[in-house]
Amino acid sequence: MGLLEEKLSRHPFFSMAKEAKERGIYPYFRQIEGKQGTEVEMGGHHVLMFGSNAYTGLTGDDRIIEAGCKAMKQYGSGCAGSRFLNGTLDIHVQLEQELAEFVGKDDALCISTGFTVNSGVIPQLVSKDDYIICDDRDHASIVDGRRLAFATQLHYKHNDMADLERVLKRCEPDKVKLIIVDGVFSMEGDLAPLPQIVELKKKYNATIMVDEAHGLGVFGEQGRGVCNHFGVTEDIDLIMGTFSKSLASIGGFIAANQTIIDCLRHTVRTYIFSASMTPASTAAALEALHIIKNEPERIAALWDVTNYALKRFKEEGFEIGETESPIIPLYVRDIDKTFVVVARAFEEGVFINPVIPPACAPTDTLVRYALMANHTKEQVDRSVVKLKKVFQELGIIK
Numbered sequence: 001m002g003l004l005e006e007k008l009s010r011h012p013f014f015s016m017a018k019e020a021k022e023r024g025i026y027p028y029f030r031q032i033e034g035k036q037g038t039e040v041e042m043g044g045h046h047v048l049m050f051g052s053n054a055y056t057g058l059t060g061d062d063r064i065i066e067a068g069c070k071a072m073k074q075y076g077s078g079c080a081g082s083r084f085l086n087g088t089l090d091i092h093v094q095l096e097q098e099l100a101e102f103v104g105k106d107d108a109l110c111i112s113t114g115f116t117v118n119s120g121v122i123p124q125l126v127s128k129d130d131y132i133i134c135d136d137r138d139h140a141s142i143v144d145g146r147r148l149a150f151a152t153q154l155h156y157k158h159n160d161m162a163d164l165e166r167v168l169k170r171c172e173p174d175k176v177k178l179i180i181v182d183g184v185f186s187m188e189g190d191l192a193p194l195p196q197i198v199e200l201k202k203k204y205n206a207t208i209m210v211d212e213a214h215g216l217g218v219f220g221e222q223g224r225g226v227c228n229h230f231g232v233t234e235d236i237d238l239i240m241g242t243f244s245k246s247l248a249s250i251g252g253f254i255a256a257n258q259t260i261i262d263c264l265r266h267t268v269r270t271y272i273f274s275a276s277m278t279p280a281s282t283a284a285a286l287e288a289l290h291i292i293k294n295e296p297e298r299i300a301a302l303w304d305v306t307n308y309a310l311k312r313f314k315e316e317g318f319e320i321g322e323t324e325s326p327i328i329p330l331y332v333r334d335i336d337k338t339f340v341v342v343a344r345a346f347e348e349g350v351f352i353n354p355v356i357p358p359a360c361a362p363t364d365t366l367v368r369y370a371l372m373a374n375h376t377k378e379q380v381d382r383s384v385v386k387l388k389k390v391f392q393e394l395g396i397i398k
Contacts, residue, residue: 025343027354035060038375040351047346048383050369051353055326056217056288056298057374058248064287068249071283079276083110087276095286096253102224102289103212103241104233105255109264110282111271114213114242114252115141119148120270121240121254122180124263125209126151130176133167135159135192137185139211140359146180158185161196168204177206183226184214187355187368189323191226198235209238217246218326223292223299246292249284251277302326302373309371309380316388317397326371329355330387331364337394338365344393348386 001009008014020026033041036059040049058064071091079087092110100108111117122145126132130151134142136158146153154170156163164179171177179201181192194210201208212225220228223246227233238256243249254264265271277285292298306326313320319331332338335356342354345367353368360366369383391397 020339025339027339027342027346030346030351038372038379042346042351045346045349047349047351048379049351050371050375050383051351052370052372053214053245054248054372055214055302055370056223056246056248056292057302057372058246058288058291058298061248061288061291063291064248064284067283067287068280071279075279077280078278081276082272082274083276084272089276089279089282091279091282091286092276095282095289098286098289099241099253100255102222102293103216103239103255104224104228105239106258107261108253108255109261109268109271110251110253110277111268112251112274112277114240114244115144116270116274117240117242117252117254118142118145118211120145120268121238121264122146122178122209123149123269124267125149125207125238126176126178129172131171131178133164133171133177133179133206135181135185137188138180138182139186139213142180142182142211151176151178159190159193161193161200164197165200165204168200168206171204173205177204178209179206180209180211182211182214184212184218184325184327186214186327187359187366188321188329189325189327190321191324194226194230194232194236198232201235207237208235209240210236211240213240213242213245213252214325214327216241217292218299218302222296243281243285243288247285247288249281249288251281251285298373302371305373305375305377305380306371308377309369309384312380312384313369316384318388318391319397321366328369328371329366330369330391331366332396333363333365335362335365337396338367340394341367341390341396344390345387348390350383350386352387 030042081087096108118141128150132146132151132153134155154167156167215226217223219226227236240254243251321329338354355366355368
């Protein structure tokens with residue numbers, strides 16, 4: 001064994017994965033044999049899908065599939081270059097213009113993945129004399145983005161506004177203070193207190209960037225996001241979003257005022273040096289955006305089934321934390337049991353996702369249960385019964 005292989009074989013996650021595979025409780029990379037939906041086939045096993053981020057339930061919609069196929073026929077399968085050079089299509093520009101209007105900003109940039117929006121944009125917003133301030137539970141893409149920046153990196157306790165103010169007081173008043181926060185926290189399902197963050201922004205002359213990955217298509221008027229939900233859009237300087245959740249595609253965007261976007265258009269390395277979004281993924285996101293705006297009943301259905309699921313889990317004694325969204329954390333608080341819960345739930349016909357360190361603290365492990373607009377209350381009831389059986393078997397709930 002070479003030095004590299006020897007080193008990697010000692011990595012704790014390598015060991016954890018190896019042990020889980022040997023015990024038959026390895027929960028990752030299961031193969032789905034068809035479209036994402038509320039029920040799917042996985043390895044010949046029929047399961048209720050409660051592990052998807054497709055909140056609007058649009059990933060299998062025929063209109064979106066047709067839009068993608070039509071775009072491939074018109075533009076081909078790819079753009080063979082970056083947006084900076086030969087890879088800009090008219091539908092890229094159309095999507096950017098419509099997204100900017102949708103989230104209430106002057107302009108937007110579309111980048112090939114949501115992760116590379118954050119990892120590319122954040123380093124270009126600050127310099128070595130500035131500050132990046134993050135919530136302890138911000139998404140990994142935000143963490144990686146700030147790591148690539150030369151600014152002083154600070155953080156505050158999750159949703160703790162007194163701690164955020166403590167951090168802001170440490171900063172030099174005439175330097176950029178960039179507060180970056182998830183609108184909806186992707187594991188726990190709770191919301192950032194944006195109105196209070198805006199108050200602190202004004203008090204300390206800071207700048208705010210909000211990641212709306214799990215807010216678009218879910219919160220606000222026509223699904224415009226958490227910033228719209230709280231009525232603070234004008235006070236948020238940058239709004240980021242992804243297409244791989246409610247918009248049934250892949251990619252992401254950053255929206256802001258014209259000056260910020262014009263600068264980012266010429267400096268973001270993941271935009272300039274990456275191939276542009278494919279015609280199919282661009283057209284799919286655009287069609288999904290149109291459907292979300294024109295079908296408010298879809299978001300109403302999502303909230304109806306979400307509120308029902310929240311009620312049922314509380315009734316059955318599950319610990320679900322402070323969630324206010326279609327993301328429902330079912331706390332296990334034990335790494336080994338979390339893997340066992342996921343494996344047993346799969347055997348019972350329910351697909352859910354494990355959340356373990358580094359996505360959470362070792363004492364906060366959970367399984368993540370997420371809802372789509374086309375889930376039914378009957379499907380929720382079936383899943384709750386099966387999950388209660390598993391949790392009781394393992395002594396997690398009475």
